[in-house]
Amino acid sequence: MTDQPLLELDKLSTHFVTARGTRVVKAVDEVSLTLRAGETLGVVGESGSGKTTLALSIMRLLPTAARIVGGGLRFAGEDLLAKSPSEMRHIRGKRIAMILQDPMASLNPLFTVGDQVAEPVRVHEHTGRRGARERARSLLKAVKIPAPEQRLREYPHQMSGGMRQRIVGAIAMSCEPRVLIADEPTTSLDVTIQAQYLKLLRDLQKEHGLALIFITHNLGIVARMCDSVAVMYAGRVIEAGPVRTIFNAPVHPYTQALIESIPRLGGGPSRLTAIDGQPPDLASLPPGCSFQPRCPRAFDRCREEAPGAITITPGHDARCWLAVK
Amino acid sequence: MTLLEAHDLTKHFPLRRGLFSKALGAVRAVDGVSFTIEPGRTLGVVGESGCGKSTTAKLVLKLEEPTGGEIRFDGQSLQSLDADGIRRYRKSVQAVFQDPYASLSPRMRVGSIIAEPLVTNEKLAKGEAKKRVAHLLERVGLPERAADLFPHEFSGGQRQRIAIARALALSPRLVVLDEPVSALDVSIRAQILNLLVDLQRDLGLAYLFIAHDLAAVAHMSHAIAVMYLGKIVEYGPAKTVAADPKHPYTQALFAAALPAHPDEKRDEIILTGEVPSPINPPAGCHFHPRCPHVMPRCSTEVPPLGVALGREVACHLYGGAP
Numbered sequence: 001m002t003d004q005p006l007l008e009l010d011k012l013s014t015h016f017v018t019a020r021g022t023r024v025v026k027a028v029d030e031v032s033l034t035l036r037a038g039e040t041l042g043v044v045g046e047s048g049s050g051k052t053t054l055a056l057s058i059m060r061l062l063p064t065a066a067r068i069v070g071g072g073l074r075f076a077g078e079d080l081l082a083k084s085p086s087e088m089r090h091i092r093g094k095r096i097a098m099i100l101q102d103p104m105a106s107l108n109p110l111f112t113v114g115d116q117v118a119e120p121v122r123v124h125e126h127t128g129r130r131g132a133r134e135r136a137r138s139l140l141k142a143v144k145i146p147a148p149e150q151r152l153r154e155y156p157h158q159m160s161g162g163m164r165q166r167i168v169g170a171i172a173m174s175c176e177p178r179v180l181i182a183d184e185p186t187t188s189l190d191v192t193i194q195a196q197y198l199k200l201l202r203d204l205q206k207e208h209g210l211a212l213i214f215i216t217h218n219l220g221i222v223a224r225m226c227d228s229v230a231v232m233y234a235g236r237v238i239e240a241g242p243v244r245t246i247f248n249a250p251v252h253p254y255t256q257a258l259i260e261s262i263p264r265l266g267g268g269p270s271r272l273t274a275i276d277g278q279p280p281d282l283a284s285l286p287p288g289c290s291f292q293p294r295c296p297r298a299f300d301r302c303r304e305e306a307p308g309a310i311t312i313t314p315g316h317d318a319r320c321w322l323a324v325k
Numbered sequence: 326m327t328l329l330e331a332h333d334l335t336k337h338f339p340l341r342r343g344l345f346s347k348a349l350g351a352v353r354a355v356d357g358v359s360f361t362i363e364p365g366r367t368l369g370v371v372g373e374s375g376c377g378k379s380t381t382a383k384l385v386l387k388l389e390e391p392t393g394g395e396i397r398f399d400g401q402s403l404q405s406l407d408a409d410g411i412r413r414y415r416k417s418v419q420a421v422f423q424d425p426y427a428s429l430s431p432r433m434r435v436g437s438i439i440a441e442p443l444v445t446n447e448k449l450a451k452g453e454a455k456k457r458v459a460h461l462l463e464r465v466g467l468p469e470r471a472a473d474l475f476p477h478e479f480s481g482g483q484r485q486r487i488a489i490a491r492a493l494a495l496s497p498r499l500v501v502l503d504e505p506v507s508a509l510d511v512s513i514r515a516q517i518l519n520l521l522v523d524l525q526r527d528l529g530l531a532y533l534f535i536a537h538d539l540a541a542v543a544h545m546s547h548a549i550a551v552m553y554l555g556k557i558v559e560y561g562p563a564k565t566v567a568a569d570p571k572h573p574y575t576q577a578l579f580a581a582a583l584p585a586h587p588d589e590k591r592d593e594i595i596l597t598g599e600v601p602s603p604i605n606p607p608a609g610c611h612f613h614p615r616c617p618h619v620m621p622r623c624s625t626e627v628p629p630l631g632v633a634l635g636r637e638v639a640c641h642l643y644g645g646a647p
Contacts, residue, residue, distance in 0.1 A: 046510040160599055190373035191537060192596045195581035199595050217511050220540075220583025243587050261515035262585045263544035265567050271522060272544070274515035278480045 004077070005034040006211050007058070007096075007179055012071035014050075014057045025282045027053040029235040030071065032309070037178065040205065040212040042222035042243070044258070045232035046279050051215045054232070055181050058213075059098055060088050076178065094124040097172035101184040103164035107156040113140075113167055114152030120174045139170040143200060162193035166200065173204060180205075183215040198225060219262055223247065228315075231255050234280055234290035237309075241316030251318040254291050289321070297322060326400065328531050329362040329385065329418075329499060335393035336380050340604065352603050354380040356555035357394070359630075360548075362499060365525065367532040369546030369563060371539055371578065373600055376552040378535045382501050385533060386420055387411070416446055419492035423504035425484035429476040435462075435487055436472030442494045461490040465520060482513035489520065499531045506541060518545060539582040543567040551575045554603050554611040561636020571638045573616045610641065618642060 014028040027050045035041050045051045056062050058073065060080065073080045075096065083091070100106045107116060117139055118132035127135065133152070140148035143166040156164055165185065172180055182201065186194040202225065205212055214225055222229050222243060230240040231254065239252040250256045260273035277294040280286060286293050292302040301321050309317040310324055335358075337351035355377040362368045370378045383389040385396065387403065396403045398414055406414060422428045429438055439461055440454045449457065459469045465486040476484055485505065492500055502521070506514040518541065524530055536542050542549060546563040551572065559572040570576045580594040596615045601607055607614050613623035623641055633643035 046512060162599055190600070191539065191581045192373065192577055193599060195595055196597075199593075218583060219511070220585065223584045223587045223589070247586050247588075258511060259585075261512060263515075263518065263538075263540040264585045265540050265543045265579065265582060271519050272515040274519050275512040276516075278482060278513065279510065 004036075005074075006037050006076055007033075007035040007213075008072070008074040009033045009058070010072035010074075012054075012057060012073055013069050014053055014062065014066055015069050016066045018065070023283055026235045026285075027066065027282060028057055031230075031232075031237050032071075033230055033237070033240070035179065035211050035213065037211050038205070038209045039228070040214060040226045042214045042216065042226035042229040043232060044216060044219060044222055044229060046217055048234075048279055048282060049232040050235040050282075051232050052183055055098065055183050055213070055215055058181065059092055059096060061092070090124070093120050093177075094175040095177050096179045096181065097175070097177040098181040098183065099165075099168050099172050099185045101187050103161065103168045103188070104156065106168050107164060109156055112153055112155055113159075117152070117167065117170050117174060120171060124175050135174065136170075139174055140167075142173070142204070143167070143170045145170075162189055162197065165189060165197060169197075169200065169204070173208075176208060177210070179211045179213065181213045181215065184217070185214075186221070187216075187218075201225075219258060231258070234285060235282060236290070236319060237317075238291065238320070239316075239318040241312070245313070245316050251312055251316075251323050252291075252320045253295050253297050253322070255318075289319070299325075326364075327361045327397075328364045328399065329533075330397040331358060331360050331381075331385070331394070332397070333394035334358045334381070334384060334391055334396065336377075336384055336389060337392045350604060353555045353606065354603060355384065355391075358550075358552070358555075358557050359394075360550050360557065360560065362531050362533060363547075364498065364531055365529040366547040367525065367534050367545055369534045369536070369542035369549045370552060371535075371537065371542050371549065372552035373537065373578075375554070375600055375603060377555040377603070378552055379503060381552070382420070382503050382533060382535055385499075386418060386501055387415065412446075416495045417497050418499045418501065419495065419497040420501040420503065421485070421488050421492050421505050424508050425481055425488050426476075426508075428488055429484055431476055433475075434472065435474055435476065435479075438476070438487065439472070439491045439494055442491065446495055457494070458490075461493055464493065464524070465490045480513075481509050482516060485509060485517055486520065489517075489524070493524070493528070496528075497530070499533065501533045501535070503535045504537070505534075507536065507538065514541070521545065539567075539579060540585070551578065554600065554606050556611065556639065557630060557637075558612065558640070559636060559638045560630065561638075565635050569634075571634055571636065571643060572612075572640050573618050573642070574612045577617075610639075 010032050011030040013030055016025040016027055043051045057068055114136050117136040121127045121132045121135050136152055137148050140151060145151055145166055186197050226243050228242050229246050230237045233254055239255045250259055257273055257275045275294055280290055288303045289306050292298045307319045307321045309319055311317055312323055334355055336355040337353055339351050340349045372378050384391050436458050439458045443449050443454050443457055458472050462469055462471055467486055506517050534545050543563055549563045549566045550557050551559040553574050559566060559575045570579050577594040577596045580591050598615050609624040609626055610628050613619045628639045628641045630637045630639040631644055
């Protein structure tokens with residue numbers, strides 16, 4: 001492991017613009033993150049906070065209405081924003097892979113599992129049919145699917161949700177990527193199957209020195225899996241740092257409230273800390289800090305001026321005026 | 326006095342191939358389940374998909390008729406009720422479902438949605454109903470003008486408040502909550518859970534709380550029942566079961582629950598395999614193929630639900646010799 005970051009986002013901004021250019025939605029707004037080999041980064045946020053758009057920006061898989069309007073995106077020392085679409089195709093699936101939430105939607109129901117697991121190997125590494133088949137079998141074994149030889153000939157609908165998500169994992173791992181982005185990979189799985197899957201991802205990471213980005217709304221997954229965490233709200237990273245620091249000494253009132261709103265096992269009926277109001281509409285953000293209308297500690301400055309990233313301790317930043325007050 | 330008592334409740338769905346052929350077998354969705362709900366208390370039911378928790382809720386709501394066993398409400402068996410008694414029962418037991426986008430009619434104004442049970446059941450005059458709706462909206466933390474709007478004008482959390490207001494309209498004594506916060510954003514979940522706790526305290530409601538989020542169930546419930554393949558495997562006071570689970574399945578389930586803090590240490594129990602099909606469950610204890618403590622007798626004898634260590638548990642580890 002070197003000190004050189006594997007993936008580096010520098011004030012990356014992705015905006016959605018309507019056809020006539022009248023409305024601009026800043027889905028990702030000046031997001032800076034770094035990720036090193038073997039590290040796990042959690043990106044937490046609610047629906048509409050921009051976490052999925054962030055993942056799609058890194059993959060350069062944005063819908064046509066969205067555009068990366070500024071900032072830098074570097075992977076292993078290369079500028080990803082300067083790559084042509086065909087150059088990106090050689091990186092996507094080979095060096096940066098992604099797992100999506102719904103395994104049924106990411107598998108093709110008309111092809112056998114064997115064909116789908118073998119496809120990236122055949123496309124990226126030009127391996128022959130037989131060699132790719134062999135690879136697919138060892139990949140299914142690596143994601144702990146029993147009777148892989150038989151499963152290769154089956155179709156996705158013949159498998160359970162947990163098994164399908166393992167197949168998607170096998171496809172993502174097929175070309176031994178350096179970075180794996182997992183977007184809510186366990187949301188559709190049952191609790192004990194979720195635990196199996198998280199352990200599998202951790203084992204694969206250890207084995208291959210993979211860098212993982214976990215996109216989730218669940219702070220519990222962050223607590224279990226991640227080394228560092230970035231909390232997103234209305235398109236911005238409002239606090240980022242090492243997991244323990246964020247859980248022990250959160251600075252931003254939104255992070256604090258999120259952590260306190262999780263019910264704990266063995267709590268018994270009592271009141272939880274709730275955040276009043278609801279997440280803002282990204283097309284009409286409030287003036288100043290976007291969390292200010294819901295913030296219990298907002299003061300005049302918050303309503304006038306949006307805070308920039310303020311360093312609390314090296315590696316721990318927060319966008320909140322309370323940090324300088 | 327106990328509000329609701331389920332005794333040996335069973336629901337089998339026959340499996341048929343074709344229209345006229347005989348039944349090939351049955352899905353034992355709920356298989357001999359007994360529990361009680363006290364007035365003003367919450368029973369939490371946890372388990373993974375296919376364990377029968379939603380079928381149990383439907384049986385309590387009388388949306389499904391049981392194959393066997395009985396439900397007693399206020400000491401009276403539901404089977405013995407006449408049409409009038411069943412109407413009264415349906416008023417006393419209301420439900421809030423998971424998806425507030427699907428459970429509210431998009432073509433009705435919120436006022437009419439909440440007033441509908443009042444109009445059909447109590448034949449209230451318009452002015453009176455309007456007053457009740459305003460009171461109910463205030464109760465769930467929505468402004469009075471919400472009555473004139475349509476459901477699509479509200480966010481998920483607000484819609485769930487509307488669904489709760491409708492459930493409260495007939496002053497029920499038991500509310501079945503089937504995954505009431507699973508579809509909501511994290512920052513909104515705590516709002517709704519707090520509202521439910523407040524309503525229980527102020528109105529003396531009893532809840533049947535069904536969820537797969539163990540921490541939420543442990544937080545809300547007075548008693549917890551853990552289900553696996555149609556059977557209750559552990560049942561007892563929420564604190565006892567959550568703090569010190571005894572059935573190997575409950576232990577694995579709680580170990581798999583995500584921590585609230587990175588320093589929260591949990592034993593790592595990773596179950597192998599998946600939940601078997603309820604059409605053809607394993608012989609003996611249904612859990613034995615995945616159980617880390619499996620013994621020879623587990624594959625032949627079904628363990629009964631017996632009292633051990635302050636709760637009921639169905640496991641040979643805690644039973645004496647038969």
